[in-house]
Amino acid sequence: MKVYFKYLVYGIFCGIFQMLLYFRIGEKVLFSDIILVLSFYKPIFYISSIMDMVMNLIPIFIFQILYGTYIYRHFCSASVYYFTRCTNRRKWFLKESIKLFGYIILYLIILLISSTLFCMLNFEVVFDKGSIQLMCYFLIIFSVWFYITTISINIISILIGSHYSVAVVLSIQLILVLLLNVFDTCIPFENNLAINIILLKINPISHLVISWHSSKIPYVNKLINLLDINFVYDSSIVYLGLLGVIITMVGCIIINNKQIIYFNRETGGL
């Protein structure tokens, strides 16, 4: 839908906002640092650092709010006239999901470009070794996360309405961030127990923090691996990818079985 292209502009503001928070002084900025800033920089488990992570969630939240009705809107307005023409809702949902994924990639690229250009205006940006790999990881992992959460909002909206669904999905993400601190308080991470690593890896938000990951490529690993643990990108991609597939399948089932009994629940019509 062309109407959604205008929302991509928010990516520019978010990119600049993120850079303003981190880069104020200095002459040089590494491109790898720009990528790391966009992926929660280098958080530790203290509450102040966790609050920084919440600030870093803002570009994600903005996208989720704007695109949280991308699929659901067809169930609000014109649902009767739309779905009496749509013979295969599963196929339609998959097509719309792919379009949404396209918007996500565009948004992330805009976010990245605006961040880099903003830094270029104020500092010398150095494209260091390993930053391109980090950029690829960032685009893959974040696009899948954006997809999982935004599709979830759309699906939950179809079931219970958009106000609740946005609140539910945003709250879950905040709780996942705060859980990092809670886990660390209960079982301090510095003890380096196996349970710490398991708790870290089952929390999906951890997979977004690029600096916590490890890489088999030595010069990339040097830029990240803040926790000095075996936390490879491939496992994050598989984990989040699986979540994405599950949520898409659930969406297919819900949308296929949705009965159009009520209409124009939110935006009105006639």
Place this chain on the structure above:
Amino acid sequence: MQLLAKDINKKIKNKNILIDINLKLDSGNIYGFVGRNGSGKTMLFRALSGLMKIDSGEIIYDKKILHRDMTILPNMGIILENAGLYPEFTGFKNLKLLAQINSKIDSAQINEAIIRVGLDPQDKRIVRKYSLGMKQRIVLAQAIMEKPDVLLLDEPTNALDDSGVELIRTIILEEKKRGALILIASHNKEDIHLLADKVYYMDNGNIIDRVV
């Protein structure tokens, strides 16, 4: 072609909405459905269209069973009371968006449908700014634009002035002449009297009487 409803039942929140409905409807005829508010007319249209699943019974169209051989009634035009279009788009854009789903018709045919209901396809106003009568006309345009085999029209003359009512009646009769199977639910006795070949009276989800 024939649309059959065999013993259809539907319950929502423990309330019987449709009870043992049996219908045999043939193409080229207009069937009127009358009854007070909440008698089940709109729910029957939702069930017949496939928008709502039934709990028991069968809906058969062209020897195919709804929800087994097809998910919705094929090649159907529908108007449901209170169901609107996208309020942020113009009338033309709304119809274009809906026509793109099946790509059966082009822009010229969309324009033709809009003109047929007495509206201007070039009108730049968004549907939210339309009067009630204009909304009713554009909704009818979307129902007839793809020349459907079945037309389900719930209160098609609602909110229209006398000339609008006359125009819509003419269109409905033209669609009948084309061979469409038409179902009309209306509170307007004159609509039913002038248009319908058969009339069904509904009450509490039942069809209680039929007049030829």
